[in-house]
Amino acid sequence: MTAATLPAISPRRAATLRRFARGAGAAVVVIACSALLGWAMDIDLLKSVVPGHAEMKANTAIGLLLSGLALLASTFPHPHAPTAVTLMSGAVLVLGLATLAQYATGADLGLDTLLFDDPKALALGRPPGRMSQISAIGFLLLGWKGLSDAGRVWLGQTLALLVLAIALFALSAYGYAMGTGDREAPFNPISMHTAAMLFLLALGWLATDAGRGVARVLAADSFGGELARRTLLPALLVPALLSYLAQLARASDWISEGAIITVLAVSSGVAVATMIWWASALLDRVERQNRTAVALRDSAHTDALTGLGNRRAFDAALVRLFEQRERVGLTFSLLLLDLDHFKAYNDSFGHPAGDEALRQAGRLLPLALRPGDVATRYGGEEFAVLLPGARRADALVVAERIVADVRNGLWLHRPVTVSVGVAEARAGEAAPALVARADAALYAAKQAGRDRAVAAEP
Numbered sequence: 001m002t003a004a005t006l007p008a009i010s011p012r013r014a015a016t017l018r019r020f021a022r023g024a025g026a027a028v029v030v031i032a033c034s035a036l037l038g039w040a041m042d043i044d045l046l047k048s049v050v051p052g053h054a055e056m057k058a059n060t061a062i063g064l065l066l067s068g069l070a071l072l073a074s075t076f077p078h079p080h081a082p083t084a085v086t087l088m089s090g091a092v093l094v095l096g097l098a099t100l101a102q103y104a105t106g107a108d109l110g111l112d113t114l115l116f117d118d119p120k121a122l123a124l125g126r127p128p129g130r131m132s133q134i135s136a137i138g139f140l141l142l143g144w145k146g147l148s149d150a151g152r153v154w155l156g157q158t159l160a161l162l163v164l165a166i167a168l169f170a171l172s173a174y175g176y177a178m179g180t181g182d183r184e185a186p187f188n189p190i191s192m193h194t195a196a197m198l199f200l201l202a203l204g205w206l207a208t209d210a211g212r213g214v215a216r217v218l219a220a221d222s223f224g225g226e227l228a229r230r231t232l233l234p235a236l237l238v239p240a241l242l243s244y245l246a247q248l249a250r251a252s253d254w255i256s257e258g259a260i261i262t263v264l265a266v267s268s269g270v271a272v273a274t275m276i277w278w279a280s281a282l283l284d285r286v287e288r289q290n291r292t293a294v295a296l297r298d299s300a301h302t303d304a305l306t307g308l309g310n311r312r313a314f315d316a317a318l319v320r321l322f323e324q325r326e327r328v329g330l331t332f333s334l335l336l337l338d339l340d341h342f343k344a345y346n347d348s349f350g351h352p353a354g355d356e357a358l359r360q361a362g363r364l365l366p367l368a369l370r371p372g373d374v375a376t377r378y379g380g381e382e383f384a385v386l387l388p389g390a391r392r393a394d395a396l397v398v399a400e401r402i403v404a405d406v407r408n409g410l411w412l413h414r415p416v417t418v419s420v421g422v423a424e425a426r427a428g429e430a431a432p433a434l435v436a437r438a439d440a441a442l443y444a445a446k447q448a449g450r451d452r453a454v455a456a457e458p
């Protein structure tokens, strides 16, 4: 596929994606600040949006604040923005790495209570104020993504997609944890709003690469773009929503386990079926539009009377053959054919009979040719044939075969004959010169008494 045929990125959609990334960055900054406020003023709701479940640790809030600012900075075309992104992403990477190092070595680098003490965690025998391993891995990936070279889109996109996967697992597992009250549930150590913020940051970073990677399709003015815009967000959120609703139902005790599983199975089936239906409906539209476009293009290149290619098809084939000649040195020859005394045929038997004779000539021509040869109606009672790979002598043989086939054809009113001019393309020759030489050969054939083929000098 050439660059010209790639789906165009709509500037309006690219701007929407940038606005989304900016909004995601701003939302993360606000939530991180509110969690820090929660720690400063000891407001539990701000630390942990789900009572009784994990809090957003102060260090997590600092990491999110820096990550949100890095994402925000990346959406502004200011000359200092890249430096700001590098500095903040570097800090996020160090925070994630240092926390993981503390877990791995058991050492206390004094990071966990940088800003606030965490007496409750201490009482529960947990490292005070320490963010979970999952959050630390998330920051490691986010910091790396912010630092990754803009030229290596695949690396940045992979890092953002890994963060997205962590966030999705955490959000989905939250449904389970909330329903069962199981504090040891998988991914439970990460607070719900931390998971939501990682989700936003991952999507925001994916959106900043507008025109590349995942965002190329999202911003594309194509059916693929439309499909991605319609289905991606629901596809990402449906698992979390379903597991949350299932656990809510389970906790309420008014629906049996079996019924929940059945509803879950049916609704995920319906969700998948809906997406398949969307995809199929779009593909169906694409294919029908393609077929119409192909039919239109074919009719624009077809001669209505004979069904052969028309002058436009001839010109296009000639250009292709000249290109091939330049590229791989494949020679080709041109035959120009003109039915003899056709004016007299028309005058004697009428224009409709002349049309019928032209149709018959149109049927005869391809029978004398090989599959790769191109037979076209050049105009009026003239035909042109292109013979890829044929040298002058081979082309003359084909031309003489056509002359004989026409002469021996069963014509309705009287025998018809044809004169043919043959020319093989010369090295470096332009199209008009080749046509002029074939035309001169055709003229020579007419002068020599018609019903024959004459080849131009090589």
Ligand SMILES: Nc1nc2c(ncn2[C@@H]2O[C@H](COP(=O)(O)OP(=O)(O)OP(=O)(O)O)[C@@H](O)[C@H]2O)c(=O)[nH]1
Pocket: 305, 338, 339, 340, 341, 342, 343, 344, 346, 350, 351, 352, 353, 354, 355, 358, 379, 380, 381, 446, 450
């Ligand atoms: N029936 C019919 N006649 C056509 C069509 N296009 C061109 N012609 C006729 O073809 C004839 C061409 O005549 P001329 O160019 O004078 O040449 P000619 O009578 O064939 O004589 P030579 O080419 O010298 O052998 C004209 O009478 C045109 O009207 C067409 O689509 N249908």
